[in-house]
Amino acid sequence: MIIVLFCVFALGSPVEPVDSNVYHEGAQALINGTPLYHFAPGHLLFTYPPFAALILSWMAPMTEHGAWLVMTALSCATVTLSCQRASRLGLLPTAPIGKARRVAFHLPCWAIALVILNPFWETIAKGQINIILMAVCLLGLTTDRRFWGGFAIGLCGGCKLTPLALGLPALRRHDWAHLAGMATGFLASIAIGWLLLPGTSQEYWTDLMWDTGRVGGLDYPANASVNGVLWRHCPTTVRSALWVLLGLAVIVAGWLLLPRHLDEARRSDDLVTTVAVSATVMLLISPVSWNHHWVWLPFIAVWAARVLPRRLSIVMTCLAAPVALAGPLYLARIIALPLGYDPLSPAVAWTGDILPVLALVVLVGALVTRRSSAQSSYL
Known part of the structure; x- marks a missing residue:
């Protein structure tokens, strides 16, 4: 299923991978020591926390197209894995058939159904990180390991701030272990970014974080x-x-x-x-x-x-x-x-x-x- 989805997008995407190109340019800026948040005029800006740039630094030695292909493969894999977990937990409806047949039948059906939806096909076509973050946060919200589930969501918040809002269910349930994990993961992402990129981190967390106009x-x-x-x-x-x-x-x-x-x-x-x-x-x-x-x-x-x-x-x-x-x-x-x-x-x-x-x-x-x-x- 992963291979089929990858081939469809790798061979047939009509959309320019603008987001993976931004990630690629940010990764190269990071490795080359040039300003992360100030690209040349006419280029889309890197708007994520410094920790995200560190996570994406593997793109630097690759071509833009190569980086997009890897992001496409990762997104197709996480769509498939998310469908498997969601079906098993009842988050997506399934027919009452045997377990083996349920996996064999519903997994490809749901994976195809999801990538037909605009948020999925546009995310994959543009090389966005949304599906990967969604899969990690889905695991964090549904795992019984409350601290580590929160830790995973906190790390996602260190890559892109919006997942921090997913702490609301834990706050409602007074799930302090989950909230402690979120805080630990988020603060760890800030600390790692500050340790390795002190100047860039100071610029982001004290100034650029509040500038919503940078995203468009x-x-x-x-x-x-x-x-x-x-x-x-x-x-x-x-x-x-x-x-x-x-x-x-x-x-x-x-x-x-x-x-x-x-x-x-x-x-x-x-x-x-x-x-x-x-x-x-x-x-x-x-x-x-x-x-x-x-x-x-x-x-x-x-x-x-x-x-x-x-x-x-x-x-x-x-x-x-x-x-x-x-x-x-x-x-x-x-x-x-x-x-x-x-x-x-x-x-x-x-x-x-x-x-x-x-x-x-x-x-x-x-x-x-x-x-x-x-x-x-x-x-």
């Missing part, structure tokens, strides 16, 4: 976060206040929906909720969640189908399907070009709002359903 235009249709929606549609005077209020509301909703403990009798349901809700909160509250960051979408969709009324789930699926398959930018082009619009014009920028708005609806719907179920049980 926040109003770009590909920014599928609450902040992206506000940047596209709200005046500057109220944008920041609304983002804070909505971000807090999302966190509170996630807190209320997350299980207080993992019940062995309904472990599969609790794990689905833990993974889906924490990922939804992370993607919504981040200042920037590009469409290819939504590699958690399959788990969110499975959870939404379980907690929402069936008719609402069907409607939500139909609304999400075009952007989930094509992505907001490609969907905007499909709509705009026949009408003579610029694909980046405000007239079609709403394609970037679909995923975050639907995710907010899912959170609200889950809260309403939960409250109705609680009242019915009480009566």
